[in-house]
Amino acid sequence: MPLVKAGRIVEDRFVRVVDDAPVPDGAAAILPAARFLADAHELVLRQAPIGVVWPNDRKVAELAPYLDWIALVALVFPNFRDGCAYSQARLLRERYHFRGELRATGQILRDQCLFLQRAGFDAFELTKAADAPAFVAAVQRYSVFYQPAADGRASTLTARLARVPQHSPS
Numbered sequence: 001m002p003l004v005k006a007g008r009i010v011e012d013r014f015v016r017v018v019d020d021a022p023v024p025d026g027a028a029a030i031l032p033a034a035r036f037l038a039d040a041h042e043l044v045l046r047q048a049p050i051g052v053v054w055p056n057d058r059k060v061a062e063l064a065p066y067l068d069w070i071a072l073v074a075l076v077f078p079n080f081r082d083g084c085a086y087s088q089a090r091l092l093r094e095r096y097h098f099r100g101e102l103r104a105t106g107q108i109l110r111d112q113c114l115f116l117q118r119a120g121f122d123a124f125e126l127t128k129a130a131d132a133p134a135f136v137a138a139v140q141r142y143s144v145f146y147q148p149a150a151d152g153r154a155s156t157l158t159a160r161l162a163r164v165p166q167h168s169p170s
Contacts, residue, residue: 001125001126003103003126004126004132004135005123006122009132009133013028014029014030014051014072015027016029016053017030017031019032019035020035023046027048028051028072029046029051030052031050031051033053036050040065043069044070050069051101051103052070052074053076054088056075056077056078056085056088057084060092063096067097071101072100072123073101073103074125075102075104075105076105076106077105077106077107078107079106080108080109080112085106089120102121103122103124110135
């Protein structure tokens with residue numbers, strides 16, 4: 001599957017581990033949520049990056065104790081009309097201060113790209129290779145925003161206030 005990250009099409013360095021398959025030594029691996037939680041205490045001690053595919057019907061609070069050790073959280077969109085993963089992304093970024101890769105996976109559309117970014121996603125796992133150039137273009141299309149959001153970019157108000165010289169009280 002194509003992966004768009006940081007405005008470019010990149011190779012996915014994570015190996016997907018399914019169900020009870022062994023976790024490869026020394027390789028970045030991404031596991032299903034149930035498998036991750038069952039083996040979390042051992043997995044966070046690995047020398048290689050670990051990620052988790054988190055379904056949209058689980059509370060992200062379950063991940064909170066492990067977020068300092070997780071390199072990637074892939075949030076699942078089972079269909080393009082289901083927006084639960086948007087809320088999960090905002091919670092991960094704003095409440096739990098997750099700074100690792102936040103990947104949107106499943107049924108995502110290029111029309112949603114800007115909204116996904118603003119919610120805090122920084123990588124997009126696409127089902128169709130033909131969509132990758134459109135996602136790259138969408139990621140680069142806008143650089144100025146009026147509303148603050150979870151993506152960490154300054155709003156226009158914040159940017160303007162930063163340019164105003166600060167006067168000290170006399």
